[in-house]
Amino acid sequence: MSALRRKFGDDYQVVTTSSSGSGFHQQQAAAAAPRRKRQRFVDKNGRCNVQHGNLGSETSRYLSDLFTTLVDLKWRWNLFIFILTYTVAWLFMASMWWLIAYMRGDLNKAHDDNYTPCVANVYNFPSAFLFFIETEATIGYGYRYITDKCPEGIILFLFQSILGSIVDAFLIGCMFIKMSQPKKRAETLMFSEHAVISMRDGKLTLMFRVGNLRNSHMVSAQIRCKLLKSRQTPEGEFLPLDQLELDVGFSTGADQLFLVSPLTICHVIDAKSPFYDLSQRSMQTEQFEIVVILEGIVETTGMTCQARTSYTEDEVLWGHRFFPVISLEEGFFKVDYSQFHATFEVPTAPYSVKEQEEMLLISSPLIGPAVSNSKERNNSVDCLDGLDDISTKIPSKLQKMTGREDFPKKLLRMSSTTSEKAYSIGDLPMKLQRISSVPGNSEEKLVSKTTKMMSDPMSQSVADLPPKLQKLSGGGARMEGKLPPKLRKMNSDRFT
Numbered sequence: 001m002s003a004l005r006r007k008f009g010d011d012y013q014v015v016t017t018s019s020s021g022s023g024f025h026q027q028q029a030a031a032a033a034p035r036r037k038r039q040r041f042v043d044k045n046g047r048c049n050v051q052h053g054n055l056g057s058e059t060s061r062y063l064s065d066l067f068t069t070l071v072d073l074k075w076r077w078n079l080f081i082f083i084l085t086y087t088v089a090w091l092f093m094a095s096m097w098w099l100i101a102y103m104r105g106d107l108n109k110a111h112d113d114n115y116t117p118c119v120a121n122v123y124n125f126p127s128a129f130l131f132f133i134e135t136e137a138t139i140g141y142g143y144r145y146i147t148d149k150c151p152e153g154i155i156l157f158l159f160q161s162i163l164g165s166i167v168d169a170f171l172i173g174c175m176f177i178k179m180s181q182p183k184k185r186a187e188t189l190m191f192s193e194h195a196v197i198s199m200r201d202g203k204l205t206l207m208f209r210v211g212n213l214r215n216s217h218m219v220s221a222q223i224r225c226k227l228l229k230s231r232q233t234p235e236g237e238f239l240p241l242d243q244l245e246l247d248v249g250f251s252t253g254a255d256q257l258f259l260v261s262p263l264t265i266c267h268v269i270d271a272k273s274p275f276y277d278l279s280q281r282s283m284q285t286e287q288f289e290i291v292v293i294l295e296g297i298v299e300t301t302g303m304t305c306q307a308r309t310s311y312t313e314d315e316v317l318w319g320h321r322f323f324p325v326i327s328l329e330e331g332f333f334k335v336d337y338s339q340f341h342a343t344f345e346v347p348t349a350p351y352s353v354k355e356q357e358e359m360l361l362i363s364s365p366l367i368g369p370a371v372s373n374s375k376e377r378n379n380s381v382d383c384l385d386g387l388d389d390i391s392t393k394i395p396s397k398l399q400k401m402t403g404r405e406d407f408p409k410k411l412l413r414m415s416s417t418t419s420e421k422a423y424s425i426g427d428l429p430m431k432l433q434r435i436s437s438v439p440g441n442s443e444e445k446l447v448s449k450t451t452k453m454m455s456d457p458m459s460q461s462v463a464d465l466p467p468k469l470q471k472l473s474g475g476g477a478r479m480e481g482k483l484p485p486k487l488r489k490m491n492s493d494r495f496t
Contacts, residue, residue, distance in 0.1 A: 038312050038314065040289065040310060040312065041228050041241065041289055041291065041310065042289070042291050042308055042309070042310040043310070044191075044193075044309055044310065045309075046186065046308035046309055048308075067170070067173075067174060070174045071174060071177050071178055071181075075178070078174070078175065078178055081171075082171050082174075082175060085167060085171055086167070086171070089163070089164070089167055090129070090132060090133065090136070091129075093132045093136070093160050093163075094125065094128050094129035094131075094132045094133075095125075095128075096156055096160075097119060097122065097128040097131060097132055097153075097156065098122075098124075098125045098128035098129075100118055100119075100152055100153055100156065101117065101118060101119060101122050101128060104117070104118055104150070106118055106119070106122060107122075107123060107124065116147055116149045117147065117149075117150075118146065118147060118149065118150030118152070118153045119131055119144060119145070119146050119147070119150070119153060120143075120144060120145050120146075120147060121143055121144045122144060127144065130144065131144040132160070135157070135160065136160065136164050180301065180303065181303075182298050182301065182303045182304070182305035183305075185214075185298050185305045186305055186306065186307035186308075188213040188214045189210070189211070189212055189213070189218075189294060189305075189307040190210065190211040190212075190213060190262075190337075190340060191208065191209070191210055191292060191294075191307075191309040192208050192209035192210075192322070192340065192341050193315070193341045194208075194311070194315050194316070194317050194320075194341070194343060195207065195208040195290065195311045195315060195316045195317070196208070196316070196317045196318075196320040196321060196322065196343055197269075197316060197317070197318050197319070197348070198318075198319055198320060198321050198346050198348045199346075199348060200266060203268050203269070203270070204268075204269045204348075204353050204356075205266050205267065205268050205269065206246075206266070206267040206269060206275065206316070207264050207265065207266050207267075207321075207322065208265055208292065208311065209262055209263065209264050209265070209340065209341075210257070210259065210262065210263055210265060210292075210294060211259075211261070211263075211335075211337070211340060212259045212260070213337075216298070216299045216300050217259065217260065217299045218257075218259050218296030218297065218298070218299070218305070219296060219297040219298075219299055220256070220296055220297055221256070221258070221259045221294065221295070221296035222255055222256055222257065222294075222295050222296065223248060223257060223265055223292065223293065223294050223295075224245075224248070224255065224292075224293045224295075225245070225246035225248050225265075225267065225290060225291065225292055225293075226243050226244070226245065226246065226290070226291040226293070227243070227245075227246050227274050227288060227289075227290055227291075228241050228242070228243060228288065228289040228290075228291060229242055229244065229274070229286075229287070229288040229289075230242065230287065244274045246267050246273070246274065246290065247267060247268070247272070247273070248265050248266065248267050249265075249266070254266075257294075257296075259296070261325075261326055261333065261335055262325055262326070262335060262337075262340060264322060265292075269353050270353060271354075273353075275352075275353075276352065276353055276354050277352050277353075277354045277355075278352050279350060279351050279352035279355060280318040280319070280350035280351075281350065282352070283313055283316065283318060286313050287313060288312070289310050289311070289312050289313075290310060290311040290312075291308065291309075291310045292308065292309050292310065292311070293306065293307075293308050294306070294307045294308070295307075317343060318348065318350070319345055319346060319347070319348035319350075320343040320344065320345055320346065321343060321344060321345075321346045322342070322343055323339040323342040323343065323344060324339075325337065325339045325340055
């Protein structure tokens with residue numbers, strides 16, 4: 001793991017020794033040493049800096065897919081193989097025709113007019129080579145030709161035609177695929193030299209710019225971003241090139257591009273982003289690489305094209321924004337590619353999104369939600385349900401006489417809200433409790449208001465009674481005095 005950290009760690013290595021003094025001087029010297037050039041995983045032109053070594057017996061796998069292997073070779077090797085294959089094939093077939101003429105004795109009797117050779121006018125190896133070229137290229141000058149007295153020549157002629165077709169199809173097809181590869185189409189797809197981080201739509205955003213220099217479109221253009229960063233797992237495993245996905249609009253469809261004019265690709269830095277805790281200060285010590293992959297179909301050829309680039313941590317500018325490059329002219333839009341890579345500074349907080357959210361929580365007033373006791377709330381609901389049952393048992397005439405069927409329910413609701421307020425005030429900080437405990441908000445006033453509300457409906461209900469019933473209700477004591485002695489005794493016994 002230490003070797004991997006030396007290879008994929010910082011640009012300079014801090015060395016410690018057993019002697020504390022010498023180790024301190026070595027640390028100072030290493031820190032003061034100039035930073036070496038950053039080793040990239042993907043170059044700015046899209047080439048990947050990866051070499052495969054120590055394959056051993058796995059090299060035979062390349063021969064199993066010989067056509068792809070030839071296409072992947074560089075142009076100089078393709079031309080060398082192309083010329084070498086045709087030269088060897090031509091020499092081999094010319095040797096076969098010369099061998100037939102030699103075995104039949106045609107070389108010694110070539111000038112005899114009474115002798116019919118296998119191939120007319122073939123005297124030596126150069127004449128046999130010329131006959132093969134004329135036959136293979138279907139030139140047919142007419143001076144050298146095969147006769148019907150040579151069956152072996154006819155068989156060799158058939159073999160030559162089949163072998164020539166196979167070699168032509170293989171090599172010419174390989175060269176055609178090599179030439180029609182859309183790699184050069186990626187040369188006209190531009191990426192900005194730097195990526196920037198600034199605010200957009202109220203969110204901290206990582207941005208870079210892409211452009212298409214040709215008038216022909218990229219059909220179904222799609223962009224993806226990968227973050228390459230070394231990290232260590234909680235189990236102690238060191239991952240030198242861990243790949244993380246950067247969302248550039250996959251959920252919203254913003255990664256599907258209509259690449260007619262330069263576009264700014266945005267990655268919103270939020271809690272799901274790998275840059276959630278990235279700040280301007282931490283960028284000076286972080287090491288990462290953002291790999292951008294742009295894919296699309298070339299409109300003219302219909303082949304898939306891929307363009308790549310990358311941005312290291314020193315190519316990401318904090319607090320910058322791109323210059324606009326599109327202007328409206330008479331009848332068209334003009335793109336100024338001289339400002340394609342230009343940026344300018346904008347006010348941007350140097351803190352990460354995580355730090356900004358923490359500071360926002362600290363600075364905002366802490367007002368907790370009203371929390372009530374669940375048991376008490378359930379009890380109040382049960383009481384309301386019980387009152388509903390009782391009210392249904394009361395005769396309808398008495399319900400109409402009172403005129404306030406829902407009065408007990410309202411009273412209990414008021415009492416339940418006051419209990420909820422009491423619990424919520426108890427959960428508040430001390431300062432807010434002092435503010436809420438004002439002398440004008442005492443419980444005595446609440447009780448007095450409640451008793452007043454209870455007395456008002458009763459008086460209103462008596463006032464709503466008919467005159468006869470009002471006299472009866474108001475003169476209850478007088479009526480009791482006018483009753484006979486037996487009825488008064490029965491009444492007193494009933495209440496006692």
